[in-house]
Amino acid sequence: MKKMVRLHIKKGEESQFLFDTTVDSFIDNVINDITIIYNGRLKIFRICYEIEELAKHGTMLPANMMGLTTEQVDELKLKDEWGEKCVPMSGWKFNKDIMGRRNGRQPNEKMQEILRKSIETARNMISKDKIIQNEILTLETVQKALDILRGAVTIVYPMGLPPHDIIRHEFENTEDLTGTQASLEVIEIQMSQLWFSGKEMIRGKMLKDYLGSNEKTKVTVKLQKRGSGRPAREPLISENEHKQLMLHAYRRQEELKKLEQDDDNEYLDAAWADGSSLKRHFQGLSNISWRPH
Structure with a gap:
């Protein structure tokens, strides 16, 4: 098995995924692959959310019908023509979307x-639990998760989704995230940076210029958008190690308290603590023991 250097990818203080590469890789290629995987995870989460809405309320309404009441739609004589064509397999029942985004034609159970x-399968494939399990995330895994989602939608909607449905745009990579929270999360490849140990990893160099030539190593690197400034350096010990140290210190403190309490009471059994021992000593009674006849 080929030795690889393992990168623990973080965005800010939040862990994202594990990525394997070699120290002979160019920084440009590493940044590009990591950024594509990072953006791919975001896309999968967005699609999963929208498919949940699709399962509840059917396909998206045309832009000119979104947010309108039934009365307003009737008054304006608007019609969801694509909703008539793009129906779910095996029929549907009406389940109104109170947000007014989807037509309410919910697929059967x-x-x-x-x-x-x-959705469950795709989310598990890119879950952060993979970090705990020491499993890497690859471009192939991200693509496979997208294919699973696309396949499920195709099964349920064999006629396809309306051209204006956001899920279709996501699959076709024509989504417009302008003005959304998602637009702040996505990082364009040319704007992405990697930082290691408080230093930016400069494009054009190789990974070994920063990590040395030892392939069998694991380091934490931070992904961020150019212009965001220097990211905070990693703590000398991990959060888990810090918790263990605090727990050890607490237990030690409790042990010391118990020892002090035991020491405070131990003198009560000592001879010098007996208030009448001095009197008995001068009376010559201190060494007399009583025996029954």
Whole structure:
């Protein structure tokens, strides 16, 4: 098995995923791959959320019908033509979307289950629990998760989704995130940076210029958007190690308290603590022991 250097990717103080590469890799390639995986995870989470809404309320309404009441739609004589074409397999029942984004044509329970299982599978594939399990995340895994989601939607909606549905835009990489929270999270490749030990890893150099030539190592690097300033350095000990130290200190403190309490009471059994011992000593009674006849 080829030795690899393992990078623990963080964004700010939050862990993201583990990534394997070699010390002979160029920084440009490492940054590009890590950024694609990072953005891919965000895309999967966005799609999963929208598929949950799809399973509840059907396809998205056209932009000119979003947020309108039934009365307003009737008054303006608007019609969801794509909603008539893009119907779920095996029929649907009406479940109104109070947000007014989707047409309310909820797939039946069996089709909902197909969508739910695909969401669960995709999220598990890119979960941060993989870090605890010491499992890496690859471009192939991200793509496979996207394919699973796309496959489930195709099964439930064999006629496809309306061209204006955000899920379709996400799959076709034509999504417009302008003005959304998601737009602040996504990092364009040309704007992405990696930092290690308080230093920016400069494009054009190789990983070994920063990590040395030992492949069998694991380090934490931070991904961020250019212009965000120097990220905070990693603490000398991990959060878990800090908790263990605090727990050890607490236990030690409790042990010392108990010892002090035991020491405070121990003198009560000592001869010098007996208030009448001095009197008995001068009377010559201190060494007399009583025996029954």
